Amino acid sequence: MSDVLLFSPSQVFSSEGMASGVGLRVWEMARALKRKGHAVTIAEDGHGRDYEKDGVRVLGCDWSNYASLAKGKDAVIAPQCRMMVKYFKAVKNVPILIDLYDPILMESIKSMEPDLPGLYEFSSAMKRTAAFLLGGDYFVCGNGRQLDYYTGMLSILGRINPLNKGEGLMGLVPNAAPSEKPKKPAGTVLKGKAVPAGRRIILWPGGIYPWFDAGMVIEAMARVRRESRDAALVFVGADNPGAPSFSQEGFRNAKRLAEKHGLLGTSVFFTGWLPYAKRAGMYFESDFAVATYRNHLETKFSARTRLMDCLWGGLPVVCSGGDELSEDIAAAGAGVLVGEDPKELAEKMCQLLGDRKRLAGMRRNARRLASEKYNWDAVIGPVDEFCRNPKLAEDKESALARKTLFSVYRFSRMHALKSYFWKSVSVFRRGGIRKVVEGAKKVAK
Secondary structure, three states: OOEEEEEEOOOOOOOOOOOOHHHHHHHHHHHHHHHOOOEEEEEEOOOOOOEEEOOEEEEEOOOOOHHHHHOOOOEEEEEOOHHHOOHHHHOOOOOEEEEOOOOHHHHHHHHOOOOHHHHHHHHHHHHHHHHHHHHOOEEEEOOHHHHHHHHHHHHHOOOOOOOOOOOOOEEEOOOOEOOOOOOOOOOOOOEOOOEOOOOEEEEEEOOOOOOEOHHHHHHHHHHHHHHOOOEEEEEEOOOOOOOHHHHHHHHHHHHHHHHHOOOEOOOEEEEOOOOHHHOHHHHHHEEEEEEOEOOOHHHHHOOOHHHHHHHHOOOOEEEEOOOHHHHHHHHOOOEEEEOOOHHHHHHHHHHHHOOHHHHHHHHHHHHHHHHHOOEHHHHOHHHHHHHHOOOOOHHHHOHHHHHHOHHHHOOOHHHHHHHHHHHHHHHHHHHHHHHHHHHHHHHHO
16 A cells, blocks of 8 residues: 555645535545555645544645655645645656646636736636646546546647557546435534524535526525525525635625525525534535536536535535536436526425425435445545556656657746736735735745
């Protein structure tokens, strides 16, 4: 077995026990590898204290200690995040697996402005993606569509070439559910606290990011409450403290719309994130979850962490279509797909609220889908195989390949400087001078 190091771009668990989507994937991947017999360590940014949990060690990473952390490790696993770009210069001789499950470029086009600063910021994201695809020894992604998407990228970057024939370069590792069954906590986590005790909860599980359409659900609730006065839409963690630039605008807009319709505090409620260890409670207390989003490119390639967690909790899901997980949910009878019409959504929500027998069947189907197809012990195979036999990619190590294939994609120093400048302009627009200074300090490290 191998000694494996996983990097996380944020704390896996905050001091309050909260966990982000990226952190959940890192954590469950680490636990699954531990169950396969590997020695596993997580190095996280924003670290508070060293600890060990479920046999996994958790240490700090301050963007400058890559070499010392990777020393003596057999394999490294990392997501494509800004903090890892300098890794490839610091560490040369440890095989690295890049986790591409989060389609960052597709997400970026939803949040960046269509102007010069936005385009330069996007070019920086392109450069980072290219750095990961050129620097990785093996890659995994989140679904079949992503596999095609990244295969195209690897091809145009020269990573699929006569040296490797495109073989043994990428595996498919979907977001998955924990191996253990959810346990109902003592007491309640939402009823009688975030919402009156007698209400039937429709759950929005997580942040309101630019690719989501929470307004559609709120518009639908204006209709739902006419037929189901006891129904309550509850946003749990709509404002993600770990990603405020992505979630705050959506959170504010949703509250304003709920207030406009006279729903805020009566039929629509907002509450903070729940600790990871207590999150199962919201699945037991809710009737079903809802998540709506426009059918754009991000949707096509997405891998929704929170919806997967709902399935683990046995919670039926009402969601928009367009992505692979939503299609699996519908096919398994674990939920219902909706279009982009609030009236249609309201009708389907009312139908479910009026049919407890159907909801009970959907709960069983959700648990079955999570346990049989989407559980970490079932999907971890490609990562486990890489860790059992880690090796540096032949083409990446070839001087001839570096001279011919990869030299095409070198970025000039001037382009980098312009990108940093216009990135600073974009950051200033969103967060002011304080955010610019914070970002500059991280780059300087």
